[in-house]
Amino acid sequence: MRNVRAFMPPQGLLIVAAYLPQQWDIRFIDENVRSATKADYQWADIVIVSGMHIQRPQINEINELAHQAGKITIVGGPSVSGCPEYYPDFDIVHIGELGDATDAMIEYIDCHTERPSQQVRFETQERLPLTEFPTPAYHKLALDRYFLANIQFSSGCPYRCEFCDIPELYGQNPRMKTPQQVLQELDAMLEAGNPGAVYFVDDNFVGNRRAVAELLPHLIDWQKSNGYPLQFACEATLNLAQSPKLLEMMREAYFCTVFCGIETPEPQALKAISKDQNLSLPILDAVKTLNKYGMEVVSGIIIGLDTDTPETADNILEFIRLSNIPMLTINLLYALPRTPLWRRLETEGRLILDESRESNVDFLMPYEEVVKMWQRCITEAYDPDFLYQRFAYQCEHTYPNRIKVPNSPARVSKKNIQKGLTMLGKILLRVGVFSNYRQTFWQMAKPALKKGKIEQVIHVGLVAHHLIKFTQECARGEESASFYSQKLRRS
Known part of the structure; x- marks a missing residue:
């Protein structure tokens, strides 16, 4: 790395x-x-x-x-x-x-x-149709400088979550590229270098399910023809769990990670922020369904909603325990311009444009209490033992559900093997020798290495290391409580 x-x-x-x-x-x-x-x-x-x-x-x-x-x-x-x-x-x-x-x-x-x-x-008055978009200039990049590559299939989202600016910036009727365009972009990407993993940066990958159903067979054929060189990830609404045919094709195309904006486990809060699509089936059932198809869920969580109570932190941590989601982006609510939330708070006089604060929202709960809730959720969620417990669940109940990809030249090239061994060596040294949670790491790593599950050790060790390191920075006040906060970045 x-x-x-x-x-x-x-x-x-x-x-x-x-x-x-x-x-x-x-x-x-x-x-x-x-x-x-x-x-x-x-x-x-x-x-x-x-x-x-x-x-x-x-x-x-x-x-x-x-x-x-x-x-x-x-x-x-x-x-x-x-x-x-x-x-x-x-x-x-x-x-x-x-x-x-x-x-x-x-x-x-x-x-x-x-x-x-x-x-x-x-x-812009007339947008260029996505079908006329050029292939991104991947040749201008050194792809090995990035953790993973990205690609776009669609733009826009049919939902109107109160805090989100996507519908106003990019529309509610998703626009799509053709499957042929996507394959051309993947080919161009491989010519520039194999990144190993590609994230579909669509606002909602399943915003138009018919279009996705047309794309996936092409992705499957491309993967098979090229020896499954890439692992795919995407962002999708949680109600993807209600589409078993899509899930089966995504599994076959080797989608291994899905980011879902769960936001909160509290039903009344989801209704208040117009996230009703998360209420179409029990959230924990939806997560387990995605796991059943080999997809590890990454979740967005928001703290500071108007419906939050002193019990909200307990509810979030219990949800994390029950869902066994390892990675969650836990953020304070921040009002973005051109969102229903911004307009509502502006009308209510609850926007605070003070860049010394972690958020521009005048919370209904005391500000310091909301920040402490965030600090507690972050530090407990990424306690090494708790985090590795959730990864252990994924190792047992999610990863085995993925398809067995071939040991093709695209996957086991000399360069990829060297890259993997280098990453493994660094993880064993930094985490297995020098970290203060090395005992927890070895409880996972020893049996996995004996079974030859090197990719699993690299994935868990690498992701957990960065999450734990991030948490330590949060505890020292070196990280913002919101991705949009300018507090630390200004200083």
Whole structure:
């Protein structure tokens, strides 16, 4: 894992890089992997930036550095599309998805070599159909710098969860690429290097179930033809558990992980945040159904909902115990612009735009009490013994349900074997020798290694190590209680 510097490549920028005129000389830089240098800024004529709200300070810093070098700056992507006012100093803003605004922006760039006297705005009115999207510029990446690669099949989500901005940014009627496009992208990805795992970054992979049912047989055939080189993961609504035909095909295509926005185990809270799709069947039954098809569930959990009580932390921890979900993203509620939650809280006078706080929400419970609930849930959920108990359940009840993939050249190449042995060696050293929970680790690792389950030891050891390390950072106050908080990032 020595070369790994980031979790996933920036899919949106890869699409833009592929869409720009072929005669343009493009230098692609992901600042999660390396920062742009002074030489990079001097080389460029124009600096195009994209990112999410959480990256707003870095985006504006890049703008300043580019201006210092005298370059035209452009910002596009999800953050500026939701809040153009966050980026007043950029020369050009691109609002919305790829489409007519992109074409107009390219034409403008072709005709101008100097910075404009005031900000120029291009806003998409007609989106480019996903069926016309170019293959992402994977050739611009060093894929071995990423923990896993990503791909997009659809955009949009039919549901209207109160806290989510996806429907307003990308629509409620999911738009899809063709299966042939997806396969072409996978082929291009393998040409750039085998990442081993690919995450479908769709807002909701099963937002259009008929389209997914058409895609999956193509994925299955592609996996078989290529020797199952990739393990797939996706984000989907929990009611996927009610579609056994889809689940069987996903299993056959080697989907091993599904992120589900469970948010809370409390039914009244799910109703309050318009997450009724999670109430169509008992949550624990849905999780076990996904496990039955070999899919490990990763769950989103939100603390700070209006329905929370002093018992909410107990309810969440009991849910974690009963569900045996190892990894959960536990966050304080944060109101995003262009969401029903933002508008409701704004009307109620409950938005607090203070970046020294962990959240911009004026909770109904005392703020400090909500933060303590988060701290308790994080620290107890990722206590090494508790975490490894849940992984032990997955090893016994989930992983054995996956298909047995062949030892094909794509999977057992010399490079992959070396990569696996390097990862195993580091885990055995860092966790098995130097960690303060090494005894807990060896209780899992010894019997697994004796059975030759090396991939299992690597997966559990690696993921658990990062979760435990993250928890230690939270306990020291070095991590934010919300992915969207600017508190620590500002400092």
